[in-house]
Amino acid sequence: MEKIVETSLLIREAREDDLPELIAMFAADDLGGHGDTNDPAALSGYARAFAAVAASPDQTLYVAERGSEVVGTFQTMITTSLTARGSSSMIIEAVQTRGDMRGQGIGARMMEFAIAEAKGRGMRMVQLTSNAKRKDAHRFYERLGFKPSHLGFKMALK
Structure with missing residues (x-):
């Protein structure tokens, strides 16, 4: 049986009514280790975070939508530094x-969109971090032209 893949993909800013699909996508990610959950008791925390991102002029949460379904997401943040001449x-x-949608070019389209946004806004560079365990993701980012250049460190505070 041949799988038919619809190719139309809309990338748009996330809306609050996207939260259930976004939460489900993050909760299904066993590798991420962020403790995301579909538990209704956690919804208020997600709603607070969504409101903070939506209110920030330097952050944008996007979704990739195919048909009427959210099939991907990413967030962008703009940071200005004194280094590199400000x-x-x-x-x-x-x-x-979304797990069942991987391998269909959705991630590449999301990254192309983000890179185009950065270029359009005159950014010096785009950068991202990726969980050290995500070897497939690392190969994906390198295919798109990202270079592993720095070693990141984190400290959990909660």
């Missing part, structure tokens, strides 16, 4: 393609 960069985070 230039600005775009950070891409929380990149996720």
